[in-house]
Amino acid sequence: MNINNFHLQNFRNYDDESIQFMPGINVLVGNNGQGKTNIIEGIYYLLTGKSYRVQREHELLKWNQQEFHLYGDFIVNHHKVFLESHYKDRKKRVKINQVPCQRLSDFVGTINVIFFSPDDLIMIKGGPSERRRFLDLHIAQIRPGYVSILNAYNKVIQQKSALLKAHIERSSKYAQLELWNKQIIELSEKIILQRIELTNRIQEVADQIYVNLTSQQENLKIYYYALGKKEFQEALAELPELLNQKMEQEIERQMVLVGPHRDDLHILLNDKPARLYASQGQQRSIVLSLKLGELELIRQEKGEYPLLLLDDVLSELDSFRRNYLIKFIESSRIQTLITMTGAESRLDDGALYHVEQGHIRRER
Ligand SMILES: Nc1ncnc2c1ncn2[C@@H]1O[C@H](COP(=O)(O)OP(=O)(O)OP(=O)(O)O)[C@@H](O)[C@H]1O
Ligand SMILES: [Mg+2]
Secondary structure: OEEEEEEEEEEOOEEEEEEEOOOOEEEEEOOOOOOHHHHHHHHHHHHHOOOOOOOOHHHHEOOOOOEEEEEEEEEEOOEEEEEEEEEEOOEEEEEEOOEEOOOHHHHOOOOOEEEEOHHHHHHHHOOHHHHHHHHHHHHHHHOOOHHHHHHHHHHHHHHHHHHHHOOOOHHHHHHHHHHHHHHHHHHHHHHHHHHHHHHHHHHHHHHHHHHHHOOOOOOEEEEEEEOOEOOHHHHHHHHHHHHHHHHHHHHHHOOOOOOHHHOEEEEEEOOEEHHHHOOHHHHHHHHHHHHHHHHHHHHHHHOOOOEEEEEOOHHHOOHHHHHHHHHHHHHHOOOEEEEEOOOOOOOOOOEEEEEEOOEEEEOO
16 A cells, blocks of 8 residues: 555644655654654544544644645555545544545545554553554454444443443342443454454564564563453353443442453563563564564555554664664565654665655655
8 A cells, every 4th residue: 555645734733735755665854843743643644534642633733723634645456545534613524535434434444554653662561451452453454344343332331331320229220231231242252352363363473573573582472361361262251240240349339340441462572571571672672563563464454565654763773673674664665654853874765855844845
């Protein structure tokens, strides 16, 4: 998948700017605060309908403006795809090839993207929600329909949680809780099976990449723990009973205590929890391996590599890992957009763009 042309209007610090990308490596260079990350964020938003930096679209609007537009020309499986995103009056509208898209879930996954920035290290050190997000974002890109299942599940959890807090008689609470629990059982199975499948597939590729990245010195293992258990079939079989057992406690604590919204992905580095023991550099390497693993899986699934967006990543890697990454990109011919400040030594290959105060100039 390739992006040919990208156009931003009133997005972040851009007025009206276009950029023509090349196949292979595209380097965006500029001082701090000039708009490099804003370009990456814009492309990510166009492809996923979400920003990874903010919750509310309002912050993406150029100050004092009422609407923003993003346009992108892409090539997917030798076909041209034109995407358009428009935000105004707190509403976003998306068009694919000029045709309005009804729901966000209809277009997520049309064009795949892998994004990596130093903030992703939170996946290792942060809470379970960060690791679930990694899995869910990836599944959403390759399995149409997963977003709707996840949304349905989240709605059930919200409604069950409201019921637990409601001031109503216990007996009628029990009856309603049983109804919600039935839906939790049905949706949990779908979510857990997808997450397990992805974990198993990514484990194989990511471990191979990690071993190479560390010159055969270290290994990486990941396991999905469903409902607190490594054996997901056992966990699923026990779910109805567990929901019954915990009902009393859920009412006491007014919290939904059972379900895949509390699951975790265990990441082990040389058989020890990475969350507790991995050094800064090892964390970077783990995340890099998982991201490159994702890249491989998308290629297996879709027949071509996704677009790769690397924000400020190179400066964070030592020269061996940096070279490994560049070689990986070059040999697989993945179209990659890389931002850097130029303080690091520059890349010799690829197209080079200079970014300054919301203006982009091609240099090479
Ligand atoms: N909504 C907005 N409207 C106008 N300008 C904005 C908006 N949001 C952010 N900015 C400006 O955009 C600039 C930041 O851009 P960006 O994050 O892309 O910088 P960068 O080039 O990636 O810098 P760094 O090298 O520090 O990462 C800042 O100058 C910031 O003030
Ligand atoms: Mg930046």
